[in-house]
Amino acid sequence: MRVIAGTARRLPLKTLEGPETRPTTDRIKETLFNMLQADVNGCRFLDLFAGSGAIGIEALSRGARECVFVEKNKRAAECIRENLVFTHLEDGAELLGCDAFAAVGRLEASGCEVFDLIFMDPPYRKGLEKELILRLIHSRLVDEMTTIVVEAALDTDFSWLEDTIFAITREKTYKTNKHVFIAMKEL
Secondary structure, three states: OEOOOOOOOOOEOOOOOOOOOOOOOHHHHHHHHHHHHHHHOOOEEEEEOOOOOHHHHHHHHOOOOEEEEEOOOHHHHHHHHHHHHHHOOHHHEEEEOOOHHHHHHHHHHOOOOOOOEEEEOOOOOOOHHHHHHHHHOOOOOOOOOOEEEEEEEOOOOOHHHHHOOEEEEEEEEOOOEEEEEEEEOOO
16 A cells, blocks of 8 residues: 555555454545545545544645544554654644544544544444434534545445435445545535
8 A cells, every 4th residue: 555646655554454454445545536636735634444544644645734533443543653754744644542433522622623524434334424424413523615535335325314414425436335425415
């Protein structure tokens, strides 16, 4: 796995061996950032369930102003730290070593600004994306300009969004998973 583009282009990234993380492949990461390219430069990026940090590091490499990485696994969090130092992107980064729900609470309590892009890659088929998006409905971490991208299994149902302030704006399917782009509905 490597950084695809930007200031850290081609630099290899460490990942955890074993089933603890499910790194996004370079090909899927490149496709994702081709879709996000107009929104990344200068943005505030939140990488939830960050794993090795590859998505947030890609955002920083491509010009994101800052990125908050959230990863509760201590070994994965250490991997993120090492990857940030290796890519020289640690100045724009903050790492929270806790679960995503606790992180949202901590960020809100700190008076954190709204995020432009939120990426989440929770464990598949556990409903964590639904719980977290429902939590974000009343959060000041999102506004009408925020885009949330969820990496999920192909069979993950998002029909529940119809009853919320959020809507799917785009969806990209791959062989085994998909990226679902979500934003606030226009009034």
